[in-house]
Amino acid sequence: MTLMSLKCDKDGQEFGSETALSMHLKDKHGITDAAEISKVTTNAKSTSHKLSSLIAKRKKLVLSVLIIAILALSISFLIPKSVSAQSVDGIQCNTLEGTIIHIHPHLSIIYNNLSLTVPAQIGIEGTCLYGLHTHDTSGKIHVESPVVVNYTLGEFFDIWNKTQPYDTLGILGSNSNSGENFFVVLKNSTISAYVDNVTYNGNYRNITLEDGEQIKLVIASK
Ligand SMILES: [Zn+2]
Numbered sequence: 001m002t003l004m005s006l007k008c009d010k011d012g013q014e015f016g017s018e019t020a021l022s023m024h025l026k027d028k029h030g031i032t033d034a035a036e037i038s039k040v041t042t043n044a045k046s047t048s049h050k051l052s053s054l055i056a057k058r059k060k061l062v063l064s065v066l067i068i069a070i071l072a073l074s075i076s077f078l079i080p081k082s083v084s085a086q087s088v089d090g091i092q093c094n095t096l097e098g099t100i101i102h103i104h105p106h107l108s109i110i111y112n113n114l115s116l117t118v119p120a121q122i123g124i125e126g127t128c129l130y131g132l133h134t135h136d137t138s139g140k141i142h143v144e145s146p147v148v149v150n151y152t153l154g155e156f157f158d159i160w161n162k163t164q165p166y167d168t169l170g171i172l173g174s175n176s177n178s179g180e181n182f183f184v185v186l187k188n189s190t191i192s193a194y195v196d197n198v199t200y201n202g203n204y205r206n207i208t209l210e211d212g213e214q215i216k217l218v219i220a221s222k
């Protein structure tokens, strides 16, 4: 679209310049009077100006709508969605509990001769649950999976570390709400593991989670 086109008001033909329109007026319409030519070209120019400012206004409107749409879209990306929580060790956080496997090993932790309470709601974030989670503070680990697979204590600890690494129960510290990171403490401790009262030789993280199994970790700060 030529924004500056000038229209001849006698036959509607459009021209790119005032000179071209004057030539046309002379040739086609026999208008030679300078005053009349000037009147026609002035009219054409003001019409053309109105048209281009209208187009400019529309362009601004389209641009504002576009900017608003882009802003709305980026804001919607910034808001975290509770259902899209990241997977841990390839274990997904699903909105429904898996039903193909549903077993309950038990975990007890002794820290510096004190019994540490395993927090409730490990592996539960908003509306989604990881295949390994706790519902209460009894030490009962719920292994609920939509697929048949062997899970390990290490994977449970990784999910624990992601969903609530802090000792909100205050067992690690001497005060009632120490808020220490359990996994930082774990790194600087000596850990002995027992499965059904038998010493587990090897890394406690590799203990396979089985139904009814009693897992005991004895942690002592170095
Ligand atoms: Zn369960």
Ligand SMILES: [Zn+2]
Pocket: 097, 133, 135, 142, 144
């Ligand atoms: Zn459950």
